[in-house]
Amino acid sequence: MALKEQGYMFSTIERKWQEFWENEKTFRADDECAKTKYYALDMFPYPSGAGLHIGHPEGYVASDILARYKKACGFNVLHPMGWDAFGLPAEQYAIKTGTHPSETTQANIDNFRRQIKSIGFAIDWDREINTTDPHYYQWTQWIFLKLFQRGLAYVDKKPVWWCPNLRAVLANEEVVDGMSEVGGHPVERKNLRQVVLKITAYADKLLAGLDNLDWPDSTKRQQKAWIGRSKGAEIQFVIVGKDEKLEVYTTRPDTLFGATYMVVAPEHPLISKLVVSEKADEVKAYIDAAAKKSDLDRTDLAKDKSGVFTGSYCLNPVNGEKIPVWVADYVLISYGTGAIMAVPAHDERDFEFAEKFSIPIQRVIARADGDEEKAKLPYSGPGVMVNSSEYDGMDAELCKAEIISKLESQGQGKGAVNYKLRDWIFSRQRYWGEPIPLVWVSLEDFEKAQVSEGILRNLLPTNPVTSEQDGSTLYALPLPSSELPLKLPEIENYQPAGTGESPLATITDWLEIWFDLESGKSISRTEPKPAGENWVYATRETNTMPQWAGSCWYHLRYLDPKNSESPVDPKKEAYWGGPDFYIGGAEHAVLHLLYARFWHRFLHDEGVLAHPEPYKKLFHQGLILGEDGNKMSKSVGNVVNPDVVIDAYGADSLRLFEMFLGPLEAVKPWSEKGIEGVHRFLRKVHRECLLVSKHQDGEETNKETLRLLHETILKVTEAIEDLRFNVGISQMMILINHLQKSESYARETARSLIQLLAPFAPHLAEELWEQLGGKPSVANHPWPQARKELLVSEEITIVFQVNGKLRGQAQFPRNAEKDSILATAKADPKVQAFLEGKEIVKEIYVPGKLVNLAVKG
């Protein structure tokens, strides 16, 4: 524990300046401004009950340093904060205690806000947003309805993770190793009615858009892999004795001659046609067994291949050979056509299967260099065609196009593209989320709506969205934007319905409504049916949106948080655009960042937004570990609470140390001793800057001090621009150490140092700035400029090497000639000792740096 030195009263200073910034609205972002804008965005937090932990501020401090620096550089800066406040924990708590999730959420937000404010960020708090606020989520709903209108939302039965203990459906990311992330209960697959967004329609755009983004390579790579575009061919195989054809997708049409068997997924629609009567029982048993397996069994555990021969054969379109058709669960129904041609010689999985079931393996690609060792089967590398009749000897890669065009000419196939990306299951069977603003009506009423005179007609998708419920087909109608927000009803019991439906399905007077097909207005069925034939019976959609929904567009709402006419004023969006800097954890590399790009691109295509991509520059801060080098967790007991740190050392020390810890992107352990170190540095700055007896009026007269100051200005500026804050802080430490050792220095020198320090330790900087006669806020004073000409010294140090080893050094005037430097080097006694009896074979002179003499003998 550091004791509070009498001089540096950080608590008093920090409270004083936080109040000042708040009262003066120092960090208000101006919507109408001639300055260039700079928008620094943090991934907004989920306000959990546990409060802020030491990892949260790391990214916030980084973006805050940039924000303050850019402000000093003359930009109009926007640095906002808000709350991603829908989500499971508040709902789980409600189930346990009966406390309304909005109460829990509000209390958590208040605590988070208090903690974040205590760190002293340059945030424009007038723009605070909250995804659970109906004024916010009405626009989340509005965007959903746009997607619906454009046919990008549909309803389908989808296999989802169902947790019997939580009696809730979980998202993929909430399931870890077959257990629920919350509570660690087992989960299973269940087919449930889901609202789905057609993100696959944007697969190509999302892929292509990555090229122009300044993002970490690994994140781009992850998104690319997730989208998973592959190029190949769809090939039709004649089934012997049947009218139907079996279509497969392959990326290796060049290996078609090596197809020795085919596989269909257990769920393939043609299975009943393929299976011969004597195999029927065996195949049925296999399919049933496969259906019972969870995804986990089918993938992780069951690397061991299984399958059954159907009894049917296909004909190879290029050589007419009979190929047996198997059913095996290593082929996925959800990818490609759900069927493959198996080429065991050139595919590891097919090879394993063929070996197990003694199916022939036919090589059709050989290495051009004939290297037998490297061409061992299964071989998937490049090569030349063999055993492929007229194609023999051709380069396999070139042959792909040849075979595709031959198949095309025969009407037996075509080039095709496939994606791993699946549509986005957008519904959650929960209470604490944005209600999906759809209602369900009969076909008859739907057709009436299509021809009615009201506003609803124009909001319908080209193809109706339908859902099978209790044996009848229902049709989806949207709420018009005038009816938004569709608020969550108050309920007594937050337990899920237990049937896989949301708790909302049990709130009859909210669920069952009278709906006006013209105006889209609705009232509860507990009320009498209003007059007029356009009022019909309808039920509300009971699913709510996933937590991702609110974070898909929050970066836009900060630009115009109080707009009640639209999600964001186009003029404001045109001015602010997207964040110039976006920082958050790498765990969001795929889902949040992909979903947000999807919505943003969609809104751009709709003409709502001027810019296609939301996040031009992205950065992931690294994890901060506990002092023991383990991930911070309550159970290990190594969690560091920022409140405690601020109490002991102050917010400035916390900020500075989080940045001094190491590279921003690195995973690095916390250290109590370390924060004492930076705290000492701040105390030293405080002491020096108030030691007025050492301060001189006017310009800095000490040459060395002046040079070091400008070197520091340069390095700190570059360090901020390059997000290498640890290096910048080191340089400021070097400068203060120098000033402390100096007899005296100019007050201006101290003032420049204070300005450099201001983005890092803003409270102390404001205080010292004021004490040295500056007018607050220091944040509004122009960033110091490095005078590079001062960095060129009159004297240069040249080091002398013999065979690359350091043997001496000497000072030279800046303009010294190469020859005289070489002569001095050779005359140096230490160098001489290593030249003794040897022959100089080469003399290297690197101007201004070194001499290297290569000798032998």
Added chain:
RNA sequence: GCCCGAGUGGCGGAAUCGGUAGACGCUGUGGACUUAAAAUCCAUUUCCAGCAAUGGAGUGAGGGUUCAAGUCCCUCCUCGGGCACCA
């Protein structure tokens, strides 16, 4: 298994253009100030040999390119992250 990223003192890390390895901070040791402590300051702190001057080794391991390699190339090891039957 595949694809990335990273390995530098006792510790966190600098050295991002191939050109003085270990900046800065922490820790440790010795000292100054003090009645004493705290605070502050000074010296020292990669390893080995030596009283010292100095010499030798050294950036995960091995090899290579170069006058010169932490930095570039090849092989391997360890750790971290991502993907994982996507045909």
